Amino acid sequence: MEARELRLGYGDRLVVDGLSLDLSGAGITAIIGPNGCGKSTLLRGLGRLLRPRGGQVVLDGADIARLPTREVARRMAVLPQAPQAPEGLTVSDLVARGRHPHQAWYRQWSTGDEKVVNAALAKTDMLEHAERPMDELSGGQRQRVWISMALAQDTGLLLLDEPTTYLDLAHQVEVLELVQRLHSDDGRTIVMVLHDLNLAARYAGRLVAMREGAVVTQGAPAEVLTEGMLEEVFGLPARVIEDPVTGAPLVIPLGSHATPRDSDQAAG
Template sequence: MPAAHALAAEHLTLGYGDRVVVSALDLTVPPGEITAIVGANACGKSTLLRSMSRLLTPRAGRVVLDGKAVHRLPAKELARTLGLLPQSPVAPEGITVLDLVGRGRHPHQGVFSRWNERDDAAVAAALEATGTADLADRAVDELSGGQRQRVWIAMALAQQTDLLLLDEPTTFLDVSHQVEVLDLLTDLNRTRGTTIVMVLHDLNLAARYAHHLVALAAGRLHAAGAPAEVLTEETVRVVFGLESRVIEDPVSGSPLMLPIGRHHAEHHGATLQ
């Protein structure tokens, strides 16, 4: 089973150029659980994930992994512990699915170690788990958006890290494949104990699949905790500017957000803020 790594943001401030995107944020990722980061567009979700994987250097504060600042860890050492699937990854032109997924094994290759049976098994398992084994010999740039997304997820799985960060892993996927991917990540968490942090747009999927929700509003932490504590009508109003009703999901028992459109709110006499 993976080690229970401690990942946290300490008074983190992030930005691009003159623009501050995340301000003075403190966040602890529960080890061995699935955390979903939610919030409106441009609230800092992807920026936070980029910093947690050390792709973005903080303006202030730090991201800490097991007591050490991630920006000071050797790249390969970090890559053996923490994997990232960014929002819009770009594959080298002409690369095949098998070769791309195989790149997930690079952090495990040392000066004296070469590709071995364990690497073959990791790649095969990742292809099988994502339903992309039959695409192994295809060029990545020939695939549909949904197929490419599943291949990128396979590469992240092949890395076999104890911590996995995914920025909108259900992008380009239809509803069926969205559920398949989230079920896959749930199985990974249950069977291997992998700590997963993912940015999701769909509030209800986040509440159903995550143990821990983090809601950002304008670059600040609005709420963090169990889905039943975080996904409330007040949170939806503040974070998304949307009136809603939150009920219990009859299938999962998790909170289920029902948006109230302006027409329905006016029809029923509700007041929109």
């Protein structure tokens, strides 16, 4: 997937102007940046949920704006921010909707579809909850079901807009561990928007930092998460040290109450 001179906006407001980004072979990419910088707008443009005002999004060499919707859905699954399920819908019913792009008037539900749905639920550890209504589940469980639906589309590319929103820390880690397995076990390419910089550094192999609708820097977490970048992009005085568990960069905000001694301890 590649964005070429992409321009995106809402009404009279232009949010992304002339952005180019190559996501080919990126593994897991996390898009980071302050609120309002255009992260979710960019993901909506990449997922064809928002029509570009200029430029194009290229998927497997083709402009997705010129591809049939069903064809795009067979190549790419999109999970928007905080999706809502109709009241009373069961887990299996929701996940089954991921098979719609593979069906037609002459080919409706099949045993093959059922196998794909069950496999998606098993991969997210939700198979035993298949007949439960969605509104009975915890936040972490619901998010795993939505990811199951995306998996049921059987695509090699997943776009996830803030998949950890409204989840506590334990459930955030649970969801991101699942995302990591989807890449390591199945080879799926995943692009996600994340707010938590330390979780992004731990679970993504590539970071894209945005500010005011533009890409400021991109690359491996250790290359992107620098004290200078944090100051420039977030206006955040911070120290960056090595995560003692993973070796990834670990951001420690200094805040307005930090003293020189606090800073020295954080750096050490």
